[in-house]
Amino acid sequence: MTDERSIVSVVTGLLYPYVVLFGVYIILNGHHTPGGGFQGGAILAALFIGRYIVDPTNDLSITRAHLIEKAIFAAIVIVPAGFILTVAAQRVPALHEPYLVAMNLLIGVKVAIGLTILVFRYAFYEE
Amino acid sequence: MIEVILLVALLVLSVMAIESRIMRVSIVYLGTLSLLMSFLYLFYNAPDVAIAEAVMASGLTTLLFLTALKRYRVYRICFTNEAFRRVNDRYIFEGTRRGALLHEIEQFCIARELEPQVVCTPESLDLVAGSGRYDLIIRQEGDELRVYGDKENYFVDELEVLLILRYHDLNVRFIRSGDPVEEASVAEAEGEAS
Amino acid sequence: MRRWLIIGFVVLLMAAVLYAANRYTDAAPQELAEYYVERFTEDTGARNAVAAIYLNYRIYDTLFEALILLVAITAMLHFFEIGGKK
Numbered sequence: 001m002t003d004e005r006s007i008v009s010v011v012t013g014l015l016y017p018y019v020v021l022f023g024v025y026i027i028l029n030g031h032h033t034p035g036g037g038f039q040g041g042a043i044l045a046a047l048f049i050g051r052y053i054v055d056p057t058n059d060l061s062i063t064r065a066h067l068i069e070k071a072i073f074a075a076i077v078i079v080p081a082g083f084i085l086t087v088a089a090q091r092v093p094a095l096h097e098p099y100l101v102a103m104n105l106l107i108g109v110k111v112a113i114g115l116t117i118l119v120f121r122y123a124f125y126e127e
Numbered sequence: 128m129i130e131v132i133l134l135v136a137l138l139v140l141s142v143m144a145i146e147s148r149i150m151r152v153s154i155v156y157l158g159t160l161s162l163l164m165s166f167l168y169l170f171y172n173a174p175d176v177a178i179a180e181a182v183m184a185s186g187l188t189t190l191l192f193l194t195a196l197k198r199y200r201v202y203r204i205c206f207t208n209e210a211f212r213r214v215n216d217r218y219i220f221e222g223t224r225r226g227a228l229l230h231e232i233e234q235f236c237i238a239r240e241l242e243p244q245v246v247c248t249p250e251s252l253d254l255v256a257g258s259g260r261y262d263l264i265i266r267q268e269g270d271e272l273r274v275y276g277d278k279e280n281y282f283v284d285e286l287e288v289l290l291i292l293r294y295h296d297l298n299v300r301f302i303r304s305g306d307p308v309e310e311a312s313v314a315e316a317e318g319e320a321s
Numbered sequence: 322m323r324r325w326l327i328i329g330f331v332v333l334l335m336a337a338v339l340y341a342a343n344r345y346t347d348a349a350p351q352e353l354a355e356y357y358v359e360r361f362t363e364d365t366g367a368r369n370a371v372a373a374i375y376l377n378y379r380i381y382d383t384l385f386e387a388l389i390l391l392v393a394i395t396a397m398l399h400f401f402e403i404g405g406k407k
Contacts, residue, residue: 031367034174042182096366175371
């Protein structure tokens with residue numbers, strides 16, 4: 001059991017920074033290459049869940065994470081409502097690219113937090 | 128050609144994932160299935176969907192299933208006999224046919240990647256079943272053994288066949304229901320009626 | 322018996338879904354797809370057509386998808402009361 005765990009933890013520790021980099025790349029470059037907020041967020045969530053498999057410590061406040069998620073959802077509604085659904089989208093075409101990046105980033109963080117809450121809630125508390 | 132090979136491999140893997148008796152192997156088959164599926168999406172020129180499939184199905188759900196397996200690996204068995212005044216593990220386990228049966232159940236669990244945890248107690252069935260902590264309850268009544276287990280669990284199916292084949296001399300009776308607690312109370316009521 | 326009933330139900334359901342799906346032929350016009358493929362870079366500044374569609378042309382889809390995830394997690398936290406038994 002201990003050997004099995006040490007192999008998994010060493011490999012996860014080696015991969016950790018690269019997976020973070022990959023997830024952030026997929027989110028930030030989603031408007032130019034395949035990928036986007038959802039996929040990158042899922043990669044980041046997989047990272048947190050992998051960390052749980054290696055070392056099951058419960059240091060995530062689910063209530064606080066859920067609050068952050070709700071705030072980000074509000075931002076996800078407000079940003080398109082203020083830009084793409086108004087005349088600003090036609091008047092200032094230079095803002096299109098920053099808008100795509102911002103939306104991908106928001107969606108990515110939201111998906112990562114959401115999936116992490118789901119799994120942590122399931123892993124640490126009984127029903 | 129590649130497409131046909133991938134599609135056939137998907138079919139084969141999905142059948143294998145369903146038919147495999149060992150949970151952990153099934154999970155690995157499912158992960159492989161999703162990986163091949165994401166190759167197929169890539170083949171159909173849908174890299175976005177391929178990434179989503181690879182991350183979600185191949186990574187996240189595999190991790191989720193493994194987490195679930197890790198949590199539900201302990202199989203709690205309770206052996207209860209109201210005739211005992213106090214519990215003595217040596218008396219229960221050593222030298223008797225009943226001890227051999229409990230040992231066999233433990234081996235059976237280990238072979239199926241479950242961690243058996245046997246608790247012996249003189250408490251009454253109501254109390255044990257009411258606690259809701261046990262997956263399998265074995266109760267000795269005189270020279271009859273009654274096993275209370277879940278109705279829709281394949282594991283209990285196999286256990287039933289094994290015990291009835293091997294230990295018919297012990298008077299083993301299986302009582303199966305959806306819920307061990309409910310079943311125990313029903314059995315109590317029947318016993319009182321008859 | 323119960324198993325056969327379930328199988329029959331599933332087959333009937335599949336037939337109904339296939340029938341409904343084939344009856345419904347009212348698709349978006351081909352010109353719309355061509356317009357998206359040709360014009361998405363000028364319209365949205367994205368080089369990935371998928372991102373252009375889900376963040377610009379079909380933004381409501383994305384909004385409600387995000388809402389679904391939020392509602393699912395809120396419901397889960399609500400029904401399995403949070404911080405209950407550990």
